[in-house]
Amino acid sequence: MTVVADKPTEAPLARRTRILRKGNEAIAEAAVRAGCDAYFGYPITPQAELLEWMARRMPEEGRVFLQAESELAAINMALGAAACGKRVLVSSSSPGMSLMAEAMSYMAGSEVPLVVVNVMRGGPGLGSIGPSQGDYFQATKGHGHGDYRLPVFAPSSIGEAMDLVATSFEVAEKYRTPVILLADGILGQAMEPVEEVYRMPPRQDFDWALGGADGRPPRVVKSLHLKPEALEAHNRHLRAKEAAIRDAETRWAGERLEDADLVIVAYGTAARVARTAIALARESGMRVGLFRPISLWPYPDVALRALAAQARGFLVVEMSAGQMLEDVRLALEGARPIAFHGRTGGMVPTPGETVAALHRLDRRTGGSGR
Amino acid sequence: MERSVIFAGFGGQGLLFAGQVLAQAAMEEGREVLWIPSYGPEMRGGTAYCTVIVSEEPVGSPVVERPDVAVVLNPPAHAKFASMVVPNGVLVTNATLVDERVTREDLSEIALPLSELAAAAGDARLVSVVALGVVAARTGIVLASSVHRALVDIVGRKRPAILEMDVTAFDAGIRAAGGRPIAEIVREETQAVAAAEREATPAGHEL
Numbered sequence: 001m002t003v004v005a006d007k008p009t010e011a012p013l014a015r016r017t018r019i020l021r022k023g024n025e026a027i028a029e030a031a032v033r034a035g036c037d038a039y040f041g042y043p044i045t046p047q048a049e050l051l052e053w054m055a056r057r058m059p060e061e062g063r064v065f066l067q068a069e070s071e072l073a074a075i076n077m078a079l080g081a082a083a084c085g086k087r088v089l090v091s092s093s094s095p096g097m098s099l100m101a102e103a104m105s106y107m108a109g110s111e112v113p114l115v116v117v118n119v120m121r122g123g124p125g126l127g128s129i130g131p132s133q134g135d136y137f138q139a140t141k142g143h144g145h146g147d148y149r150l151p152v153f154a155p156s157s158i159g160e161a162m163d164l165v166a167t168s169f170e171v172a173e174k175y176r177t178p179v180i181l182l183a184d185g186i187l188g189q190a191m192e193p194v195e196e197v198y199r200m201p202p203r204q205d206f207d208w209a210l211g212g213a214d215g216r217p218p219r220v221v222k223s224l225h226l227k228p229e230a231l232e233a234h235n236r237h238l239r240a241k242e243a244a245i246r247d248a249e250t251r252w253a254g255e256r257l258e259d260a261d262l263v264i265v266a267y268g269t270a271a272r273v274a275r276t277a278i279a280l281a282r283e284s285g286m287r288v289g290l291f292r293p294i295s296l297w298p299y300p301d302v303a304l305r306a307l308a309a310q311a312r313g314f315l316v317v318e319m320s321a322g323q324m325l326e327d328v329r330l331a332l333e334g335a336r337p338i339a340f341h342g343r344t345g346g347m348v349p350t351p352g353e354t355v356a357a358l359h360r361l362d363r364r365t366g367g368s369g370r
Numbered sequence: 371m372e373r374s375v376i377f378a379g380f381g382g383q384g385l386l387f388a389g390q391v392l393a394q395a396a397m398e399e400g401r402e403v404l405w406i407p408s409y410g411p412e413m414r415g416g417t418a419y420c421t422v423i424v425s426e427e428p429v430g431s432p433v434v435e436r437p438d439v440a441v442v443l444n445p446p447a448h449a450k451f452a453s454m455v456v457p458n459g460v461l462v463t464n465a466t467l468v469d470e471r472v473t474r475e476d477l478s479e480i481a482l483p484l485s486e487l488a489a490a491a492g493d494a495r496l497v498s499v500v501a502l503g504v505v506a507a508r509t510g511i512v513l514a515s516s517v518h519r520a521l522v523d524i525v526g527r528k529r530p531a532i533l534e535m536d537v538t539a540f541d542a543g544i545r546a547a548g549g550r551p552i553a554e555i556v557r558e559e560t561q562a563v564a565a566a567e568r569e570a571t572p573a574g575h576e577l
Contacts, residue, residue, distance in 0.1 A: 020394050020405070046409055129409065157428070186432050191390065191405040193397045269432060276430030348433045 018193035023158045023183065026194055027091075027117060028053035030165035033198035037086040038064035040074040044093045045129040046185035047119035051091065071099035075116075079107050082114040083221040085209025087169060091117035093185075094135050095126055097143070104178060105144025108238075109223025111208075113172035115165070117181045119188035122346040130346015131185030133268060136323035139180050140297040147235055149242050151249055152180045152296040156271040158192040164294075166199035171249055173204055175241055182296060184319065186269045186348065242298075251294035252303055256282070260289030262361060263307055265328050266317040267293045270349060274317050277354035286367070288358060296324070301331035308335040313365035315357055317349055318342045337365055371426065373511050374434040377498060378419035378451050379443025379464070388441075388498035389420040391524060392505065395516035396424040398523075404429040417446055424511055439509050441501045442468065443484065452477075462504050464497065480504055480547060487542045496539035503543020503552075514544055515559045518552055 021029075028050045031039070039054040051067065058065035064081070068074035071092055082088045092100065097118045107114065120135045122128035139152045151171050155161035161183060168179040210219055225231035256278060257263065266274040271292045278288045291307060293300050307314075313336055316325045322340050329338060341357040343349045375392060377385040386407050393405040404423045421437070423429045436459075440451040443464040455461050457476040466485035482504060488496040499521075506514040521540060526533040541552040 018397060020390070020397055020403070185409070186406065189407055189409045190432060191393060191403075192429070193403060272429070273431040273433060279430070350433050350435050351431045352435060 018195055020191050021158060021194050022049055022191045023161060023187045023189065024049035024119065025053045026158045026162050027165055027181070027183070027188075028057065030162040030198060031089045031115070031169075032057050032061060032063075033200060034166045034169050035087050035200045035203070036063065036089045036169075038066070038078070038081045039089045039091075040066050040068055040077045040081070041091050042068055042071045042074050042096060044071075044096045046121055046131070046188045047091050047093045047117065050117065050119070050188070054089075071096040072103070075100040075103040075107075078114055079103055079110070079112055082107070082112040083110065083210050085206040085211065087173075088114040089117070090114065091119065093119045093121045093129075093188075094123050094132070095121075097135060097138065101138075101144040103144070104150070105142075105146050105148070106223045107178045108144070108148040108150060109146060109234075110221050111176040111238075112178065112221065113169075113176050115168040115172055115179050115181060117183065120182065120184045122344065128346040129185065131187075131189075131269060131319060131348060132344065132346060133184055133270060133319040133323070134321075134344065135182070136296065136318070136320060139182050140299070140327070143180075148238055149245075149297050150178050150180055151175075151245055151298070152182050153251070153294060154182045154267045154296050155187060155294075156268050156292060158187065158190065159194045160294075161187060162194060162198070166201055170201040171245070173201065173206075175245055176208070177241070177245070182268070184269050185346070246298040249295060250298045250300050250303075252300035253290075253292045253294060255290040255292065257289035257291065257307070257310075259287050261310065261312050262286060262288045262315065262358060262365070262367075263291050263311045263313075264288060264315045264317055264354070264358070265291045265293070265304065265324070267296060267324065268319075270317045270319055273349050273351055273354055276351040277317075277358065280351055280355050281358050286358060286362060293324070296327075299327045299331065301327070304328065304331040305333070305335070308332055311336060312367070313337045313339065313361045315339045315341065315354075315361050317354055317357075319348060320344060337361070339364070372423060372429070373425075373438045373509075374421060374423045375439040375441065375505060375509075375511065376419055376421050376434065376437040376451055376454075377441045377443075377501070378417070378447035379441075379498070381416045381418040382495065383418075383443050384495055384498035385418050385441075385443070386420050388502045389422045391499075391502060391517060391520045392512060393422045393424075394520040394524060395512045396422070398519060399512060399516050401426060402429050404432055406432050417444075419447065419451075439505060439511065441498070441505065443497055443501065444468065445470065452479075460505075460509050462501055462508075464501070478508075480508060482543075482546045484543070487546055488539055491539035491542050492535040493539075496535060499536050499539040500543035500546070503540045503545075503549070504547040505543075506540075507544045507547040507549030514549065514552055514555050518556055 122132040172179040264274040339361040393403040441462040442448040463481040464484040465481040
């Protein structure tokens, strides 16, 4: 299990060389610097600047940028390029991700490594263009049909998003799997100071990639296994791979947990709101900490369960009607009371609302009821 | 301490740009910032706003319930944001387009003809840069010299011809708000930096 250090213990900020960069553009440039060979996409708010950045940068680097006629076309082009062993990025926002669902399942079945960025907006349907975390179920519980799981990484700052782009390519190629980078409209649209630190994962010599069978036996990348025995064997293989990912790629960060007897569980932008709410709640004497999942699948359930030993109660904060909430319930197995505060439709929970929810949880779990 | 500024008005008034300049200036001062646009289906002439949060710590919540400063450049922005500003906060009102004034007594409203000042500086679209001058002169969120540097950095690199107009508009805002001319501030700072460097050079050392 990978535990990311608490953010507040970082070095002083003043002396670093930083630039101001928009989330969508930071993710795009991180992909370019990670050695992305090809990008396919179709414009949609609030991720359009990601595609625009790639439209300029990929040709500059002599690489492939292709704006397809639809999300369906884009993701299937990406499937083809990734099957050839190329490092491929696709990005979209919620309604566009739904259009890509079929290919996500095919890519999982075909074991094609690539990175898909979803800058989530309000739903269901066309919803709104406001920020949301309403695609948690879609991303973590199987985007398309069939029996599979995909790694999902959720940054809560623009700098972290840049780092997770490289991590996503690494994990995708190590395990031959699509990886989802799950952001939201705020992370896509906001600008924040970032250090221009990039990582280019080393290239692997893929023994499965297509590219002409000249001088070697043909290779096949497919998701079709008509014999039940063959498909079951394939499913077992996928399960084993998922177990390996669960063991090695589970990521989370904790903040102010040392003395915490109440814990907020939140990811992405909601975790930033939680951080401010925790600072406010601590001013009034409450001992609150933050548990922030970075990998949404595999979910850091073991680490979260361990916190039940010290915490009286847990508050889940999301920009949804309660989706990650279900994984928190599974992790805690009824050990402690769980409260929930969520906003939907492009609304973002406020620190004030979150503190109010903390007070309610405090009273409910035997606190002094401030 | 965390402080937030909202720039609000018509699309096309340069709100997002002014917010970016403010964010860059605060970042150059070594602080943490978060710039968030309203990214709804805005268009030229529609309503738009952006928020800049400046802090000594990494910025948490992107949601600002009560801004410390609101720059309101048109009547709808005044109607929406004047009541949201924190007690003892600052409201910068574009008197050219906004006739209303706040009745709140716990608020310092600085009403100046920002659009007229911008037009006099060369282009009415510089209104947000004029407002930035007022913010720099009256709120203490960033130093005027930092904003000047950010303008040089952001505008000067790409469009040096436009920079002069931006600096003129920024200077107009500072002076309308009772501040000293930006040229004077920059000159003094340059001299101070040069003096500090001379002091740092060991005596008798020859280059």
